[in-house]
Structure formats: C-alpha cells, structure tokens
Amino acid sequence: MHAVKQTMILGVTAVLMMLAASLCFGAGIPDKVSIGDIQKYYAPVDFNHAAHINSLKDCGLCHHHTTGAQVADPNCARCHKNSGAQPVVSCKGCHVAEPFTPEALKQQRDQHPPIYHRDKPGLKAAYHVSCLGCHQKMGGPTGCQDCHTRNDSGDALFKSGKYAPKAPAKPQAAHH
Amino acid sequence: MIERRDFLKGCLACGVTAATVSVAGGKAMAAGSFEGYPDAMGVLVDLTRCVGCRSCEAACNAEQKLPEPDLPFDDTSVFKDKRRTTEKAYTVVNEYKVADKETLYRKMQCNHCTEPACLSSCFVNAYTKTKEGAVIYNAKVCVGCRNCMIACPFNIPAYSYSSPLNPLVQKCIFCYDTRLKDGKPPACVDICPQQVMTFGRRADLIKLGHDRIQANPGKYVDKLYGEKAVGGTSWMYLSSVDFDKVGFDGHIQNEPIISNVKDFLGFVPMVLSIWPALFTGVHLLATKNKDGHHDHEEGDHQ
Numbered sequence A: 001m002h003a004v005k006q007t008m009i010l011g012v013t014a015v016l017m018m019l020a021a022s023l024c025f026g027a028g029i030p031d032k033v034s035i036g037d038i039q040k041y042y043a044p045v046d047f048n049h050a051a052h053i054n055s056l057k058d059c060g061l062c063h064h065h066t067t068g069a070q071v072a073d074p075n076c077a078r079c080h081k082n083s084g085a086q087p088v089v090s091c092k093g094c095h096v097a098e099p100f101t102p103e104a105l106k107q108q109r110d111q112h113p114p115i116y117h118r119d120k121p122g123l124k125a126a127y128h129v130s131c132l133g134c135h136q137k138m139g140g141p142t143g144c145q146d147c148h149t150r151n152d153s154g155d156a157l158f159k160s161g162k163y164a165p166k167a168p169a170k171p172q173a174a175h176h
Numbered sequence B: 001m002i003e004r005r006d007f008l009k010g011c012l013a014c015g016v017t018a019a020t021v022s023v024a025g026g027k028a029m030a031a032g033s034f035e036g037y038p039d040a041m042g043v044l045v046d047l048t049r050c051v052g053c054r055s056c057e058a059a060c061n062a063e064q065k066l067p068e069p070d071l072p073f074d075d076t077s078v079f080k081d082k083r084r085t086t087e088k089a090y091t092v093v094n095e096y097k098v099a100d101k102e103t104l105y106r107k108m109q110c111n112h113c114t115e116p117a118c119l120s121s122c123f124v125n126a127y128t129k130t131k132e133g134a135v136i137y138n139a140k141v142c143v144g145c146r147n148c149m150i151a152c153p154f155n156i157p158a159y160s161y162s163s164p165l166n167p168l169v170q171k172c173i174f175c176y177d178t179r180l181k182d183g184k185p186p187a188c189v190d191i192c193p194q195q196v197m198t199f200g201r202r203a204d205l206i207k208l209g210h211d212r213i214q215a216n217p218g219k220y221v222d223k224l225y226g227e228k229a230v231g232g233t234s235w236m237y238l239s240s241v242d243f244d245k246v247g248f249d250g251h252i253q254n255e256p257i258i259s260n261v262k263d264f265l266g267f268v269p270m271v272l273s274i275w276p277a278l279f280t281g282v283h284l285l286a287t288k289n290k291d292g293h294h295d296h297e298e299g300d301h302q
C-alpha cells in the first residue's frame, strides 16, 4: 500500500516537474540544432544543444534574458532583470541573416531603446561572437574547420585544397 | 610613411617657392571644412572582434577578380610578415602580439577619406569621392605618376604593371561598382564571421562607436580612429590597445593632408601642361628597363 502510494507520489511529482519544465521553456528544447547559415561555403553545423546545456547549465549565457534565466550581461540586466521568458528564444528569431540591407539599417537606427538593440549583430556574428568567445575562454575548439566542414566552393574561394596556387610564389620584381 | 609625406611637403614647398608664381584661387579650397556627404556610408571596424581568419581577403579577391594569391587564404604563415596592400590584394590582415597572451588582428584597406590625399594629389583627376562615400578612380586616365601613393597617409594605393606601357593605380574601391552603389555592404564586410565590420551611415557609425566604448567600460581605448584623422575617414576603428601598437599612426594629424598641399594645388594648372609629357618620358624609361628585366627573367626559365 505504502509502496503504491509512494510510487504515485513520485509519478505525480515527476509529471509536475515535467510540466513545470515545459512551462518554463515553452515549446520543447531541441537537443540538436542544424545551423546552415553559411551553406554557400560550408556544410551545415550540427550543433549539439543538449551537450551544451549539460555542460553550461545556464541558458542566460547564450540566450540573454529570453529564456527567463538570470541575465549574464550587466548591460541587459539594466532593463531585463525581471522581463521573464519571451515567446522567441531562438538566435534567428532576433538576429537577422542580413543586417546591412537598407531596411535592416533603418530598423536598427529606429530601434528603441537606442543602444543595445541598435548594435545587435547579424545572425552569423551572433553565433560566432558568442560561440567563439566562449570557446576561447573555456578551451573549446576555435579553428574555422573544427566546427565547419568547408565545401568545394569554399575551397575555391579560399584558393585551398585542389584550388591551391600551383606555382610556388615567384618573387616579383620589386616595384617601389 | 611620414617621411614620404614630409618629403612630398618639402618638394612642394620648394616648387612653390622656386616658381614664385602663386596662382591664387583656382583649385585652392578651405581645407578641413568639408563635412562629407550627409548620407555617405562607412564601416566601423572593431579590432577586438577579429580572429584573423582571412575570409575577408578571400572575399575581396573573388569580388574584385584579383589574380591568384601566392598562398591559400587559409594559410596563416602570412602573419609572420607585416604585409601591405598590393595590386593583387586590396586588403590584408596583419597580426600584432600586443601583450603576453593577447594577439590582435587588423585588416587594412583604403580608408576612404572624406578629403582624400590621393584625390587632391592627382593632377589628372583620376580619383572621385562618391556621394556614397567611396573613393574610386578611373584607371584609364591614370598616368602612373605615383603622386597618390606618396600622398596617401595610409600607404594604400599600389600599381599594376601587367601592362608595362600603362601602369595603373589599384586599391580598394569599397566594392563601389558591384555593391556600394546599390546600397549593399562590401564583400569583405558581408563574409566576416565576427562582424568585425559594421556597415552603415558614417554619421550613425560615429555614434555607434562611441556608444560601444561607453557600454563596455575598460574594453576599448577611448578613441574612434578615423573620426577625425586626416579630416575624417569612412572606415573607422575601435581598439583595445593604443592604435600605435596595431600598426596605425596614433599621432596622425587631424587636418586633411590637402592642407599640406593646397598651395601646391594652386600651382597645378600651370604645370599641368608639361607634367604629362614629363611623366610619359619617365614611363618610357621605366618601361624600357622593366621590359629588359622581364625578358631576362623569361630567359632564365627557358
């Protein structure tokens, strides 16, 4: 009898906890995120979200104030200390892929409040500045191709691999 | 760099004195008074973000259809030298060990000055400052005199000698033809993974630069390089260390270089008629030598 009751309590608690979790995080947290923002030159990156959650345990480090977690950046905290969870938490929900189109520039300019959101990096930079900055501090991989597999047009752009300059550099006649 | 400029100043001063002819008015203008076009675009470069990946160099090479580089763009051995821009590379990234464990990278290219020394030193008017902010040039009228190369405070213009009869000035053009004139950001800005470069209206970027300094106490030195230097530049820089440490001339004058040469400019129309002839002569000489040299090189390989 006791055992059954205990199991039931445990079960109910578990359900409640799960509910609480899903309420906190809104729609489920993805374990993997495929990032294909620079597919022109690199294969998409399969970002292991779950592993990062496990090792960091602090959503605010990447998601600013949007998950409702404590805000890490003191600049954000000034306004968003008690903002709570936001409907949009994904990077691409706020950081635009093309930050410098005339429309995007106008939007940035008209932003209110006038500073932090106005100086908001585009999507590609949001990833790199955040990921690379943390990887540098915590000893994660930092080389371009540690995370990105470069494709053929990438090799062509970088004049690398089979596109590497054939003739070794011939010293040019000095023109000064 | 400075010596060259002083040298130019010296030469010009001599020229003006010797001529004792002062052609007043004409091209002489009130230097330093030009605020720039109100909607001119610019780029704010944040050195603290650059990781030295050289993607910008690769993108510039493709966009400007430049010749094949000597080494792949992912080769970091280039960092052992301090490179400068050349006719094959309108932009180069250099590495600076600024402290024990701190390395900064700096991308260099034309800074698209508000009052460009290259433009004011060019007596055939090859250069144009567009309303979008780019300093572009018409290679067809360039006579290869190298005045702009000497005048530029940032050591930017280079020459192409692929056609020995007609050496052409070559430098970053802010991707004017292919992008800027349609309101698009340059190729190097577009590809940068770290958004080291923020593209926008120059007037907005000045504010943004100062805001960034203020919002991150201790991160940056309190200076927006290019806001004032040589009368202002379209490309401006933020750094965490003194600008001298990352290859800039930290004590560069705030007055445009044109102030040094404006007397000379009054004097230009007079010499205009003889200079092309003079330079054609110099060219023919130079070319002759070079042809000989090339023949010799080819001979070596046969």
Ligand code: SF4
Pocket: B109, B110, B111, B112, B113, B116, B117, B118, B119, B135, B151, B152, B153, B154, B155, B156, B157, B171
């Ligand atoms: S940086 Fe040099 S080449 Fe570029 S606009 Fe200024 S003076 Fe001219």
Ligand code: SF4
Pocket: B059, B060, B061, B063, B064, B090, B091, B109, B110, B171, B172, B173, B174, B175, B186, B187, B188, B189
């Ligand atoms: S603005 Fe264009 S031309 Fe100038 S360095 Fe960048 S890619 Fe090259």
Ligand code: SF4
Pocket: B049, B050, B051, B052, B053, B054, B055, B056, B057, B093, B105, B107, B191, B192, B193, B194, B195, B196, B197
């Ligand atoms: S692409 Fe950006 S991060 Fe990479 S070297 Fe150029 S400026 Fe630096």
